[in-house]
Amino acid sequence: MLDQAFDALKSYNWGTDIKPLNPIKDAVVAAHEDAAVRKDLETRLAAFLKSDGSRDAKDYCCRKLRVVGSAASVPTLAELLPEKDHSHMARYALERIPSEEAAKAMRDALSKLNGNLKIGAIASLGVRRDQASVAAIAALLADKEAAIAVAAATALGDIGGADAVKALAGAKPTDAGVKQAVIDAKLVCAEHLVKADKKSDAMAIYKSLAGADEPKHVRLAATRGMLACAGKKE
Amino acid sequence: MRSSSQPSRREFLKTAGASIAIPYIITSSALGDGDRPAASDRIVMGGIGIGNMGSGDQGAYLGRPDVQYVAVSDVRTSVRNGSKDKIDKHYKNNDCKAYNDFRELIGRSDIDAVHIATPDHWHAIMVIEACRNGKDVYCQKPESRTLREGPLMVAAARRYGRVVSGGSQRVLEDYKDIVNKCWSGELGPIKSINVNVGPLSQLCNLPAEPVSPDIDWEMWLGPAPWAPYNAARCSGNFSTSGGSWRSYIDYSGGGMTDWGAHHFGGATFAVDVRELQPTEVTYHNDKDKWITFTYPNGIKLTHNKPGAGNLAVEGTPGEKRAAKPVPTYKGHGGIYGDFIEAVKTREKPFRDIELAINTVTLSHLAIITYTLKRDLKWDSAKQEFPGDEEANRFLDRARREPWQL
Numbered sequence: 001m002l003d004q005a006f007d008a009l010k011s012y013n014w015g016t017d018i019k020p021l022n023p024i025k026d027a028v029v030a031a032h033e034d035a036a037v038r039k040d041l042e043t044r045l046a047a048f049l050k051s052d053g054s055r056d057a058k059d060y061c062c063r064k065l066r067v068v069g070s071a072a073s074v075p076t077l078a079e080l081l082p083e084k085d086h087s088h089m090a091r092y093a094l095e096r097i098p099s100e101e102a103a104k105a106m107r108d109a110l111s112k113l114n115g116n117l118k119i120g121a122i123a124s125l126g127v128r129r130d131q132a133s134v135a136a137i138a139a140l141l142a143d144k145e146a147a148i149a150v151a152a153a154t155a156l157g158d159i160g161g162a163d164a165v166k167a168l169a170g171a172k173p174t175d176a177g178v179k180q181a182v183i184d185a186k187l188v189c190a191e192h193l194v195k196a197d198k199k200s201d202a203m204a205i206y207k208s209l210a211g212a213d214e215p216k217h218v219r220l221a222a223t224r225g226m227l228a229c230a231g232k233k234e
Numbered sequence: 235m236r237s238s239s240q241p242s243r244r245e246f247l248k249t250a251g252a253s254i255a256i257p258y259i260i261t262s263s264a265l266g267d268g269d270r271p272a273a274s275d276r277i278v279m280g281g282i283g284i285g286n287m288g289s290g291d292q293g294a295y296l297g298r299p300d301v302q303y304v305a306v307s308d309v310r311t312s313v314r315n316g317s318k319d320k321i322d323k324h325y326k327n328n329d330c331k332a333y334n335d336f337r338e339l340i341g342r343s344d345i346d347a348v349h350i351a352t353p354d355h356w357h358a359i360m361v362i363e364a365c366r367n368g369k370d371v372y373c374q375k376p377e378s379r380t381l382r383e384g385p386l387m388v389a390a391a392r393r394y395g396r397v398v399s400g401g402s403q404r405v406l407e408d409y410k411d412i413v414n415k416c417w418s419g420e421l422g423p424i425k426s427i428n429v430n431v432g433p434l435s436q437l438c439n440l441p442a443e444p445v446s447p448d449i450d451w452e453m454w455l456g457p458a459p460w461a462p463y464n465a466a467r468c469s470g471n472f473s474t475s476g477g478s479w480r481s482y483i484d485y486s487g488g489g490m491t492d493w494g495a496h497h498f499g500g501a502t503f504a505v506d507v508r509e510l511q512p513t514e515v516t517y518h519n520d521k522d523k524w525i526t527f528t529y530p531n532g533i534k535l536t537h538n539k540p541g542a543g544n545l546a547v548e549g550t551p552g553e554k555r556a557a558k559p560v561p562t563y564k565g566h567g568g569i570y571g572d573f574i575e576a577v578k579t580r581e582k583p584f585r586d587i588e589l590a591i592n593t594v595t596l597s598h599l600a601i602i603t604y605t606l607k608r609d610l611k612w613d614s615a616k617q618e619f620p621g622d623e624e625a626n627r628f629l630d631r632a633r634r635e636p637w638q639l
Contacts, residue, residue: 123635
């Protein structure tokens with residue numbers, strides 16, 4: 001059944017019958033209790049990514065590698081990161097594969113990717129809260145492409161921590177969109193600090209955003225944060 | 235994109251009379267006529283995703299004298315332009331602006347609040363972006379598409395002090411009898427309630443069709459995986475069996491989220507657990523597959539329990555339970571009026587985003603449980619499946635570039 005399903009994958013495309021692939025779907029779920037089956041599935045799915053199968057079929061493999069993928073399939077997925085038609089679905093798997101190798105693959109790709117594909121990798125590293133990527137992402141806060149700088153700021157907010165806070169504090173954006181993203185990221189970092197009971201560090205961020213030159217809703221956010229740090233209810 | 239140095243229209247109108255000797259022409263509309271508040275006291279609104287549900291939402295807000303509706307955004311040209319025409323006709327002017335890109339609408343400093351009724355895969359991005367821009371938000375249900383999105387939406391609302399309301403009017407309006415019985419204490423301490431709803435959405439591999447010239451296809455897809463245009467893939471009708479985006483996993487959780495938002499919302503309201511999330515989900519691998527959510531206070535919420543009706547409650551006959559007043563909408567005009575009242579008073583609306591997310595979390599947990607076909611533990615504080623590496627992979631999905639929460 002599984003062999004037939006992988007055969008069907010070769011001719012699978014938008015508009016063809018999806019039912020012949022169901023044994024793969026079922027095997028992915030059943031593999032939870034069988035490491036050998038899981039390994040075999042991962043190997044076959046990753047191998048298909050190197051074939052000349054359709055985009056839809058490769059997308060299907062990435063969807064399944066999101067569930068059964070491990071460090072073993074990372075090199076194959078990483079090769080897809082620079083490919084416009086496959087970069088997103090490679091991240092679809094990589095972002096959710098918990099191994100450090102998955103994060104490293106996207107981190108290493110940052111310097112090789114451009115435009116939207118670079119933004120995608122930045123975003124995925126942010127979702128993973130990958131501390132090891134802070135330096136690489138922080139360097140992009142001053143990128144000449146505003147959209148990349150916005151993505152970098154947002155990711156640093158997601159990741160949080162002292163290094164991200166320091167990078168955001170040092171950012172001097174002139175673009176309005178980047179400035180807004182940096183402010184939001186600082187506020188998110190402050191929330192991480194409050195949760196970690198580092199209220200004096202959070203208070204410093206909130207105070208820096210409470211000035212009269214900030215938009216009203218930002219001043220409101222800073223004031224709410226300062227009240228939270230002081231242990232007062234609004 | 236927006237300039238924080240420019241005064242909003244509201245601020246301008248409030249100060250213009252005092253600071254400018256000869257103001258620009260102030261129309262009777264701006265001063266308010268009859269029962270209509272002056273322009274400076276109206277809530278300035280825009281709508282994003284205004285094809286089906288959004289059109290109904292728009293009608294509700296447009297009909298309110300305390301709302302000034304000024305902008306629409308939709309990726310379908312005909313919908314966008316038709317909506318602008320409708321609004322301009324309503325106000326007898328040509329002032330409504332129409333945008334393909336929602337970010338232009340959200341970036342306007344003169345807009346106080348937006349309503350959102352796009353396909354579900356867009357909700358989190360738009361709600362969070364609206365909060366970042368200081369807007370209050372009414373977002374149609376189901377409010378999120380993944381578990382990770384929910385807490386980020388709540389955090390953005392709280393961070394900026396925004397009023398963010400979810401969108402199910404049925405939670406309060408459809409289940410009054412059972413809600414009143416539970417809250418009056420008539421049924422005694424509640425043991426369980428059942429919800430029947432479905433189906434789950436499916437992977438979509440519809441064939442490619444020529445892209446309609448009416449739609450910005452890349453923008454419709456947004457953060458979802460790329461796929462070729464197909465009219466059924468993006469249809470806004472209410473089918474969960476293949477005829478609309480509500481059928482497909484990249485955009486919706488199917489009936490489980492679409493109607494789940496109503497039924498789970500009503501059930502958790504009835505048994506008073508709407509402020510909680512469950513700690514366990516039990517998968518019953520019987521002839522009929524069904525699940526049980528267990529709440530920290532011991533209340534069980536079953537889904538598709540064989541033989542149990544929708545919102546069937548198991549109480550404790552013979553035992554007393556103190557009656558509690560049933561929460562309801564504020565203001566007038568149903569759930570829409572409740573949102574507008576909250577915008578004015580800065581109180582939480584009836585379907586505050588946190589309560590709405592608690593509801594849709596049940597739908598997401600149910601989908602993951604049925605997908606993995608096994609029991610799950612849920613840590614609501616950490617928003618993760620403790621020690622369950624496989625289930626945690628389902629917390630979120632990578633968004634297609636350049637979209638990011």
